[in-house]
Amino acid sequence: MKNSRLIMFGLGFISYLAASLIIMSYENVKNHTTINHLIFEEFNLTYFNKTKFKNYTILPNHQLKGWSYAESVKLFQQLEEVEKTLSLKDWIAEGGMTADVPEVFASFRHFYDPTMPAGKRYMHDIPCGPLMSLAGYLHGLVEIDHVEWAIEGDRTLPKDDPYNHEFCWENGKEMMKDAFEIDNEEIRIELAAGAWRALGETLHMIADNGCPSHVRDDAHPAPAGYSKYFGDPDPYEELVFEKLSSSLANFAKGPADPNLASAISGKKKIFDVAHELAVHTNKNYFTNQTISGQTFLGKDITPIAHPYYVYDSPKLNLIEYDPDHYFYYNNVGGRTVKQCTEVSYVFTKLKLGSFRGYPHLDASCVESQAKALLPDIMVAGKKAIELFIPHIVLEISNADKSQISGIVRHITDDEYKDEIKYNGEVKIIRIDDKYKKLGESVVTANKGTFEGSISAEEGERVYAEISVGGIVIKSEPFAIVKPDDFPFESVKIFVEFEYPKYLNKNLEYYGHEICSYQGSNDADQAFFPGQQGARYGGTFSKGVFSGQYKEPFSKQHKGNVSVTLNSDFSSVVSVTANYDDGITDMNDFIVVLSSVELSNIPVLTKDPTYMYEYRIEGSAAQACLKSVSLKLKCKNQDKVYDLKSQTVKVERIIVRFD
Amino acid sequence: MERFNLYILGIVTAFFLHMIIGGSCFEQEPTKPDDNSADVKKINESAQQIEEIFVNADTSALKSILTDAALPQYGVYLPQIITVMNDFGTAIKSRKLIAATQHYAEFSYTAEGKEYSFALAQQDDGTWKLMRF
Numbered sequence: 001m002k003n004s005r006l007i008m009f010g011l012g013f014i015s016y017l018a019a020s021l022i023i024m025s026y027e028n029v030k031n032h033t034t035i036n037h038l039i040f041e042e043f044n045l046t047y048f049n050k051t052k053f054k055n056y057t058i059l060p061n062h063q064l065k066g067w068s069y070a071e072s073v074k075l076f077q078q079l080e081e082v083e084k085t086l087s088l089k090d091w092i093a094e095g096g097m098t099a100d101v102p103e104v105f106a107s108f109r110h111f112y113d114p115t116m117p118a119g120k121r122y123m124h125d126i127p128c129g130p131l132m133s134l135a136g137y138l139h140g141l142v143e144i145d146h147v148e149w150a151i152e153g154d155r156t157l158p159k160d161d162p163y164n165h166e167f168c169w170e171n172g173k174e175m176m177k178d179a180f181e182i183d184n185e186e187i188r189i190e191l192a193a194g195a196w197r198a199l200g201e202t203l204h205m206i207a208d209n210g211c212p213s214h215v216r217d218d219a220h221p222a223p224a225g226y227s228k229y230f231g232d233p234d235p236y237e238e239l240v241f242e243k244l245s246s247s248l249a250n251f252a253k254g255p256a257d258p259n260l261a262s263a264i265s266g267k268k269k270i271f272d273v274a275h276e277l278a279v280h281t282n283k284n285y286f287t288n289q290t291i292s293g294q295t296f297l298g299k300d301i302t303p304i305a306h307p308y309y310v311y312d313s314p315k316l317n318l319i320e321y322d323p324d325h326y327f328y329y330n331n332v333g334g335r336t337v338k339q340c341t342e343v344s345y346v347f348t349k350l351k352l353g354s355f356r357g358y359p360h361l362d363a364s365c366v367e368s369q370a371k372a373l374l375p376d377i378m379v380a381g382k383k384a385i386e387l388f389i390p391h392i393v394l395e396i397s398n399a400d401k402s403q404i405s406g407i408v409r410h411i412t413d414d415e416y417k418d419e420i421k422y423n424g425e426v427k428i429i430r431i432d433d434k435y436k437k438l439g440e441s442v443v444t445a446n447k448g449t450f451e452g453s454i455s456a457e458e459g460e461r462v463y464a465e466i467s468v469g470g471i472v473i474k475s476e477p478f479a480i481v482k483p484d485d486f487p488f489e490s491v492k493i494f495v496e497f498e499y500p501k502y503l504n505k506n507l508e509y510y511g512h513e514i515c516s517y518q519g520s521n522d523a524d525q526a527f528f529p530g531q532q533g534a535r536y537g538g539t540f541s542k543g544v545f546s547g548q549y550k551e552p553f554s555k556q557h558k559g560n561v562s563v564t565l566n567s568d569f570s571s572v573v574s575v576t577a578n579y580d581d582g583i584t585d586m587n588d589f590i591v592v593l594s595s596v597e598l599s600n601i602p603v604l605t606k607d608p609t610y611m612y613e614y615r616i617e618g619s620a621a622q623a624c625l626k627s628v629s630l631k632l633k634c635k636n637q638d639k640v641y642d643l644k645s646q647t648v649k650v651e652r653i654i655v656r657f658d
Numbered sequence: 659m660e661r662f663n664l665y666i667l668g669i670v671t672a673f674f675l676h677m678i679i680g681g682s683c684f685e686q687e688p689t690k691p692d693d694n695s696a697d698v699k700k701i702n703e704s705a706q707q708i709e710e711i712f713v714n715a716d717t718s719a720l721k722s723i724l725t726d727a728a729l730p731q732y733g734v735y736l737p738q739i740i741t742v743m744n745d746f747g748t749a750i751k752s753r754k755l756i757a758a759t760q761h762y763a764e765f766s767y768t769a770e771g772k773e774y775s776f777a778l779a780q781q782d783d784g785t786w787k788l789m790r791f
Contacts, residue, residue: 238762
């Protein structure tokens with residue numbers, strides 16, 4: 001009895017030691033920092049071509065003080081958190097390393113099998129047998145896949161649990177948002193450092209999704225001497241990160257799979273980017289232990305790893321074979337990729353019928369795969385950075401020689417759904433017409449709006465600029481002009497609609513069915529406020545033309561207009577106009593108080609001696625109409641017809657100053 | 659139930675011992691991200707030993723130079739492989755080490771005008787064994 005107790009205790013003791021030894025054998029600190037650097041460099045070469053980043057400058061060498069680990073370690077108790085000052089790009093690279101720390105804990109969470117149903121995409125390979133399950137229990141939950149872990153961390157744990165993923169994507173975005181909103185420079189820097197590190201940890205996941213063994217459930221612990229239970233080392237993981245690390249930069253410059261690039265370009269969520277890459281890698285690439293299909297000579301090959309769950313693609317019999325060199329090739333997005341070989345001198349000599357030795361990846365296959373996969377990782381990684389950086393637009397609403405005001409506008413998207421309201425310094429920089437800097441001052445933004453005093457001269461231009469964690473965002477230049485620089489005192493507003501429908505007491509009417517339009521061809525159109533538009537007289541001040549209806553015939557016609565122009569008068573920013581016919585004998589109907597709101601109308605003619613005309617036509621005009629309310633009252637019928645604004649099609653908008 | 663509790667107690671005891679002993683040991687030898695610690699000397703020594711076993715057609719030693727994972731793959735063909743051991747041993751005299759990492763090494767060699775390769779994996783005793791040939 002005493003002996004059996006001792007045996008049970010000893011078994012438990014040994015179980016733990018065996019499990020720990022096996023898990024600790026995961027040597028998964030690799031050169032992810034190199035890949036993260038490469039992704040950022042690729043992003044840095046092209047980001048400014050994106051509309052979103054038109055006025056952005058990312059400073060790769062901007063120094064930020066934040067928190068990281070002293071070095072990579074295997075276990076939690078070895079962790080030593082230290083303060084580091086690194087550049088923006090080095091924080092992203094740092095995340096490539098910290099994602100793997102502590103190594104034992106991380107190794108369980110770095111697999112994603114896209115062929116499995118959601119929630120079951122974590123590692124199932126041999127190491128998840130009874131022994132490893134026990135080890136996993138001791139070291140933490142293992143039923144979590146890499147994409148989930150990298151994006152949200154473990155949802156079953158509290159967010160601030162020490163065993164949860166502090167620098168996951170979602171927390172990183174929150175840190176980025178806070179960095180924009182906090183009005184404390186020291187904390188802003190720390191938040192930004194954390195945000196870039198979190199991005200780096202996500203890029204680690206992206207790189208793993210471009211690594212066949214990580215998306216084909218091929219665990220590769222490669223514990224020296226324990227290959228009986230865990231297989232031999234994975235040639236791809238071993239060679240890519242150690243032997244080929246100096247070649248990765250060259251590989252990364254190669255062409256990406258155009259179909260993958262196209263699919264990823266339209267993604268709006270990091271999950272979709274990560275999943276797309278994982279599907280692509282899983283479907284097109286073998287690992288050393290997941291080769292399956294029928295060889296050229298008809299031998300059926302069963303994968304070494306999880307033979308009970310065989311992937312549908314690729315298959316030896318469905319890809320190309322080079323009988324002279326015994327290599328299997330496939331075409332992945334226009335790149336010829338050497339997937340595996342069955343070349344073996346011993347089996348060639350033996351002449352064993354259809355068997356030439358087990359197919360495997362040699363160094364040349366690994367190199368061929370890496371050459372194709374690295375550019376694909378670059379595509380997905382660049383997209384991840386694009387989604388991670390919020391879309392902020394600086395706009396100067398108004399500026400004169402002594403005052404300036406504007407907004408720091410956050411354009412929300414699928415990743416950043418809550419509006420970021422910037423707090424902090426806004427630099428105001430004075431420039432001449434050749435962008436030569438003339439001076440600068442600082443105003444303060446509070447919850448996304450800024451105003452303050454400046455000292456500028458007429459003829460100069462100013463732009464606003466904010467800087468958060470190495471991201472510099474500028475506004476468009478705004479011209480400082482005299483009030484009388486705008487030479488016009490009247491404006492005509494004209495909007496034309498096609499195929500209008502009207503409502504009266506919930507009944508719908510076509511144009512030819514109402515008032516004097518009956519039987520007229522003109523019934524296919526409607527106009528605001530009438531066929532000739534409406535002319536308003538007024539004055540221009542601080543970027544806004546304000547006026548009243550300018551009546552040539554009757555004082556009973558009424559209306560007001562407000563037109564905001566941009567700083568160099570190259571476009572109408574917004575128009576608000578209303579109009580009321582009052583009483584008239586000239587038509588069979590009158591226009592009852594109606595209104596229109598318009599925006600973003602580009603200039604067509606800009607001649608200070610003659611007129612400024614802003615005009616937009618066709619399908620593009622629709623986006624310029626913010627709202628319309630047009631009411632026609634038929635005199636004979638005493639009915640009011642409302643233009644059915646929900647379905648109205650805009651044909652033409654004209655705003656003409658003369 | 660009592661036996662199960664003892665089993666768990668054993669695990670927990672080992673865990674805490676590991677926390678104390680393991681932690682202090684690893685602090686002195688942290689893993690470095692760029693540490694390519696391939697032991698080329700050991701790899702070449704093992705390759706030489708493998709060559710000699712094949713050249714001498716030492717059938718009794720053949721199993722001992724295969725990794726545990728390679729053994730079931732090649733085991734069924736061992737009677738046939740024995741017949742070409744000397745050929746293979748002679749062929750790999752022209753070997754060149756083309757890749758080596760902490761756990762993996764790959765050699766290329768030429769035989770009868772064609773290029774072939776074989777791979778070794780590191781073992782727990784520091785030696786290297788054939789994982790593919």
